Amino acid sequence: MSLSNSPFTDRLNTNYIPSDSEILQIRALLVDPVEEVARVDAQIAEIELALSQLKEKRALLQTHIDAHKALVSPMRLVPHDILQEIFLSCLPQQHNALIDYDEAPLLLGRICRRWRSVAYSTPILWSSVHIPPLDYLSTPPNVLLGLERLVAAWLERSASCPLSVSLFDVNRVDSTLGTHPLILQLVAVSRRLRCLKFSGDPELLDPLLRLGPEDVPLLKTILMRTGGTPRTNILQIPTLQELDLTMLSSDPLSLPLPWSQLTSLRLGYFGSRSDRGLDFNGALAVLRMCPNLKQCEIRITKSSEPVEGRKEGKLYYRGGP
Numbered sequence: 001m002s003l004s005n006s007p008f009t010d011r012l013n014t015n016y017i018p019s020d021s022e023i024l025q026i027r028a029l030l031v032d033p034v035e036e037v038a039r040v041d042a043q044i045a046e047i048e049l050a051l052s053q054l055k056e057k058r059a060l061l062q063t064h065i066d067a068h069k070a071l072v073s074p075m076r077l078v079p080h081d082i083l084q085e086i087f088l089s090c091l092p093q094q095h096n097a098l099i100d101y102d103e104a105p106l107l108l109g110r111i112c113r114r115w116r117s118v119a120y121s122t123p124i125l126w127s128s129v130h131i132p133p134l135d136y137l138s139t140p141p142n143v144l145l146g147l148e149r150l151v152a153a154w155l156e157r158s159a160s161c162p163l164s165v166s167l168f169d170v171n172r173v174d175s176t177l178g179t180h181p182l183i184l185q186l187v188a189v190s191r192r193l194r195c196l197k198f199s200g201d202p203e204l205l206d207p208l209l210r211l212g213p214e215d216v217p218l219l220k221t222i223l224m225r226t227g228g229t230p231r232t233n234i235l236q237i238p239t240l241q242e243l244d245l246t247m248l249s250s251d252p253l254s255l256p257l258p259w260s261q262l263t264s265l266r267l268g269y270f271g272s273r274s275d276r277g278l279d280f281n282g283a284l285a286v287l288r289m290c291p292n293l294k295q296c297e298i299r300i301t302k303s304s305e306p307v308e309g310r311k312e313g314k315l316y317y318r319g320g321p
Helices: 020-071 080-089 106-110 113-120 141-157 181-188 202-209 280-289
Strands: 128-131 163-167 193-199 221-226 242-247 264-269 295-300 313-318
Touching: 080 113, 106 113, 128 141, 141 181, 163 181, 181 202, 193 202, 280 295
Parallel strands: 128 163, 163 193, 193 221, 221 242, 242 264, 264 295
Antiparallel strands: 295 313
């Protein structure tokens, strides 16, 4: 008898308690269905085994297919020089390249052997770098050493290319360190520096600040943020054209700058004291000393005379093409 015609259909899913004779009847009814379920389970197992074997066979075939397709993939056929141009277009346009394995150029060396070879043998890919700030007081030594080695490898890959480097916030350094290891690495490649952006403690930056014209023959752009008024040679170089300077100085006009050769100038000031920085007359004096300026931004922080409710201002200038 089929279970669909079971005499116990109206008793199913209830609290009905069958009698002894009904229990025997129910067990007799279940013999054939239970055997049928076992046969179905066996068929399912056979089908699943066959399906598993087919999937394994397909995966093996697909692996061979993909490997052969890769040989004729359009990207594999791209000439070396075109691939280099593609890599260069992956670099950031608004800032120096980051030391980040998820960004170019480091990311390009993680795709495949050929890409890594092309990336590592293309010096211009490594011609800019932003070195992240690290707290030398709390960062594990292995992390610090890893960054120093990575920067060294980066600079080595740049070969003889002119460099654009930014290094910010080097204040949190162990006082027993003496000199900042990353600063010393930059000093070692100073003759290739084209653009230098840095901020931090003047004492730690001192090896950079003391570089003279013979040390930085290519340097044209400097951005400097420092809370002190350091003794510096680097601001006097004859190649300097673009300067972005923010520092704690009572008289920016007294700085030994090659004003007449600057084409871009930005002057700022740390703090809110009204007796430091530049007033409007000082800003005009700067403009008079800079006949070749094309762009200029000067933060006005100083009053020529006490004025109630004085507010800061900025003076902008943008020359013609």
